[in-house]
Amino acid sequence: MTLSPAEPRCEAVAVVFGRVAETGSTSEIMRSVGSETKVIDLNGKTVLPGFIDTHVHLDDFGLTLRTVNMEGVTSVADVRRLLSERVSHTPRGDWVLGRGWNENVLKEKRLLTRWDIDEVSPDNPLYLHHFSCHATLLNSRGLEASGIDRHTKPPAGGWIDVDESGEPTGFLRSNARFMAPVGLNGVRPRPNLGTLREALLVGVNEAVKYGLTSIHVPSADRDEIKVTQELAAEGMLPLRVTLLPKVELLDHALKLGIGSGLGDEWLGIGAVKIFSDGSLIARTAAVKESFDGEPENEGILNDPGVFSRQILEANRAGMQVSVHAVGDRAIEAVLAAYEAALRDTPREDHRHRIEHGSLFPRGLRDWARRLGVVVSTQPELVTRNGDGFQASLGDRRMRYTYPIKSLLEEGIIVSGSSDCPLTYPNPLKGIWSATTRTSENTGEIITAGERVTIDQAIRMYTINAAMVSFDEKRKGTIERGKLADFTVLSADPYEVSPEEILNIRVEMTIVGGKVV
CATH class of the missing domain: 3.20.20.140 (Metal-dependent hydrolases)
Incomplete structure (x- = not known):
């Protein structure tokens, strides 16, 4: 499939110096084949213009492949299990980074809070990037390490979720997520x-x-x-x-x-x-x-x-x-x-x-x-x-x-x-x-x-x-x-x-x- 109006489909393509030299039927293109020509027979497979x-x-893609992957996790219990496993192999006091949790997939159908995850990581700050990439969840150690408490005001373009008593839940939206000294979307400090x-x-x-x-x-x-x-x-x-x-x-x-x-x-x-x-x-x-x-x-x-x-x-x-x-x-x-x-x-x-x-x-x-x-x-x-x-x-x-x-x-x-x-x-x-x-x-x-x-x-x-x-x-x-x-x-x-x-x-x- 060429997607060219002049010739929507063809059987073969000739390439010279990295560019398309000719398109047409197999017999037409094979006339140009020389002794040093490399021929690739795709056996009827479909070729499209490169995606x-x-x-x-x-940068975020490469970096996030190293973090705790919570995509598709369906319960708070499973979130805790994944985090507990990573925390057990992480030096005390070091940040643990995760990504991809989605409240719409969780059976609890609600946003996570720091109280959901504090128990599995009492000594390590957690930074769990929301699947939207525009919010994150910190545990209590993470809030402490970020200098965030009930008196903290969010930055312009940011939002700190709080509970009925005014305590931060750990969920930081938009620019507020940059208050943490680490992160996945614009990692700080930069690697x-x-x-x-x-x-x-x-x-x-x-x-x-x-x-x-x-x-x-x-x-x-x-x-x-x-x-x-x-x-x-x-x-x-x-x-x-x-x-x-x-x-x-x-x-x-x-x-x-x-x-x-x-x-x-x-x-x-x-x-x-x-x-x-x-x-x-x-x-x-x-x-x-x-x-x-x-x-x-x-x-x-x-x-x-x-x-x-x-x-x-x-x-x-x-x-x-x-x-x-x-x-x-x-x-x-x-x-x-x-x-x-x-x-x-x-x-x-x-x-x-x-x-x-x-x-x-x-x-x-x-x-x-x-x-x-x-x-x-x-x-x-x-x-x-x-x-x-x-x-x-x-x-x-x-x-x-x-x-x-x-x-x-x-x-x-x-x-x-x-x-x-x-x-x-x-x-x-x-x-x-x-x-x-x-x-x-x-x-x-x-x-x-x-x-x-x-x-x-x-x-x-x-x-x-x-x-x-x-x-x-x-x-x-x-x-x-x-x-x-x-x-x-x-x-x-x-x-x-x-x-x-x-x-x-x-x-x-x-x-x-x-x-x-």
Whole structure:
């Protein structure tokens, strides 16, 4: 499957110097075979343009693979068992880090508190990253080590949960999680460069197993940029990386004249990354109506004056901008900032991004289309967390929660991504999620009208993903002159039902004509 309008399917591909030289029938391509030509016979397997994931936190992915994995844990007792096992092998006083717990999967159907876990770790501080990646749980030792008690005020854009008596429960939302001296989402203190290098290598080599040939890395800081650049120079990257520098580096980039598009076919600079709000799962997304059951909670909106100025400066410099915007109140504020920036400095093809675009009603979609905004979204969050979204938002708002089909059919470019390590960087799982929207917890379909076709879903992880980073002339389809990046599958996703996509395996990942 080439995804090229001129030749949607072909039997064979010729590759020269890492690029597609010719496509056609097997007999046509075999005429070009010489004595030194390497021929790979895939025996009828399906080849797609290489998968692209437009939102992978590469450093966090590599680092979290070393922590206590609580994904899929279904009870408080199981949480305690996993933690007790790790604590027993950890020196007294050292932090124990975990990740992935989800109250919607627990049979208790509630958030964990420090009192649930204190008994198994009286001497070790615990930091348990919520599966949303926008909240964390500390035990009592962890709160103590972080200097948090009933008198502590949260930072701007953060929230410390307390019980009826005003005591912290240990659950820290959004920016409050950075009060701990450690963490998984922006680990502090940052790992040394050697550890970071190991984490990045683990991450990229894991990613290619899922058929990925390119990834976008948002919120890249100085160290991640430095180490990734070193790996690229050493030829150690098995796939292509587009870095989205965190906005704190914007002033430095502008002074140096560094902008979106700098780099080569292996490593490049993309959009500058900005945050506007939190997470639907953690109920910190900025919403226009309060979350169900929490009448005073409309989430957290970062200062629009600050991020509007950042957008204005980046747009003036000709940079692409990417803003994390989940709730409808946040999306509205970001679109207003984009509109103001483009009024100040008009640009015909800016492709400013919205990351996530979770709660996206029709009026805001129309506005985004008129502005030329593109969206990088995560279909798997619907199938993993749709039940939690339902509890937070209710039936009416669920109609425009992750409205992927509507976005596409209304003319907005939408790319697929994982927000790894929130979910694994598995495009086939994303394609299954986008086409079925079937809850992994209940088996029910989440907003059936927003299911997309197989073709739409595959394009989200190929040509659409290439367009999001202005790479459509060299990636996203299999055509003469483009990079020879292919994903080889055990079966043709166009020939099976959406429900059967999870049975398809990645047989081979090819980057620049080489099997990686």
